Amino acid sequence: MGWELYVLKAVAVLLIFGGVLSVVPFLVFFERKISAFIQDRVGPNRVGLAGPDSLLEAFGFRKGTRRVLGGWLQPLADVIKLFTKEALIPAHADRPLYLLAPLFAVLPPLLAFVVIPVGQDIVVSSGVLVKLQVADLHVGILFVLAVASLSAYGLAFGGWASNSKFPLLGGVRAMAQMVSYEVGMVLVILALVMSYDSVSLRDMVSRQAAGGTLLGIWDCDGDWIWGWGLFHQPLAFVLFAICALAENNRLPFDLPECESELVGGYHTEYSSMGFGMFFQGEYIAMMAMGGLLATMFLGGWHYPGYAWLNASDSLLVHLLAALIGLAVFGVKMLGFVFFAMWVRWTLPRFRWDQLMRVGWKGIIPLALANLVLTAALNLPAPAPAHEKPDRNLTAVTRDR
């Protein structure tokens, strides 16, 4: 029993990696469709074969012009276009850094997926355990924090190396913004680490699935959703969601690349695949943040009834339970991505000084308060008045 485990592991890694990469073009398409829906437009509906324009039409509602998969082949067209466009490198750019920056934009968010558990453990046969997680690093969330902060380099390099004014402004802003909101995010996660008593994301999910006294206030039942971090750390949930949007440079925090004043921000001078990599990196980062949010606050792969399904002896039911868990995780993760797209058309962009104020004067003090509150709530339960806890101990000592 040696190499099979490695094969299983490799398959799991490839599935997670391939899954993340292949979802990205569709996310771009969905963002365009959702934006169109929110603004009461049609959105991309041309690239396809012939037939229904949207899902609604496919099921018989809103019948109109029929195109098979109208618009649904847009992701493919986008990829081909990015692939075949000429890449222009500005003559005065710092070439090594310029070429390195897109890599720094894509790799860190991908690496964040290393520690995010996407599903429950599958016990294939006696003793063979497949973790639906790339690697169960004990440092867990610290690894994500370490890796995610590297992505700021991608934006800063891209902005600086282009030797152009708009990208420089975008890059400098990106650095300051990501750094500011990282402080808030790290503080928020600190309270969660205290609540879950672990830095491992895997442990966090199992704590939420098991229920119990997560915060020390109320004893919750793990069968239903009351064990989820959302109900135990509501303030942390809100703060984390805000920080996640800011770390991903999504509206209302998209100052590093705001189209209306900085053209394209840090990626103004990028074309072809260089631009494509920045774009991809942004969406992967969104998914990674969604994955973190789902893992820490929404119970990860946990869903009501999971314990009941896993109680069965049948391997098939076990696999089904794991599959449902995987799907549930995907829905939670993409739910955040949808939320980010929704917010984009709801809130206007912050001004730079407002952004700094929200980060330093709003989120950080609140996160500090949340941390102290969490610690205070987790202090030992006060002993009932009639009970003197130390009496036995002193008696024993005296005997000795």
Add this chain to the structure above:
Amino acid sequence: MDPQGRPNLEIAEYGTALFLLLLAVAVVGGLLVLSRLVRPHNPTREKQITYECGEDPLGSAWLRFNIRFYVVALVFVLFDVEMVLIYPVAAIFRSLTVGTRDWGPALVVFGELLFFVAVLFLGLVYVWRKGDLGWIRSFRVPTEQGLRSWKRTAAASVAPGEKAG
């Protein structure tokens, strides 16, 4: 321990992480190289000019920028280092406090935590008061009354002869 009873070596897990990193570098690099083979390549001088709204760019972009960005970076380093020091405490806090009636260690740790957070907060208050977190230096907005009196003095200071002229 894994199900076979072998110690679960942390280093092996890092190996998997490294595998993913190598895979990612290979795929991303492969995409970049593949795209290089497919796409056209005929740069001209005009194409390689940096973008500046269609005008010829004026000089290099590697100029000095606002000093406040450095200040933010400095404050960040300070905060980050302090927060990293709280992580170990947070990770073991509940194991010291929950399920026990013994207030001794819990209170010591809680006190230390409070002290640390207080130091952090003090730092925040210091930078806040110093005005390093506000991007635009605050200035007094003139009140209605102030504006009116300013207009009066301005009107009075204009010589009658000038007005006629």
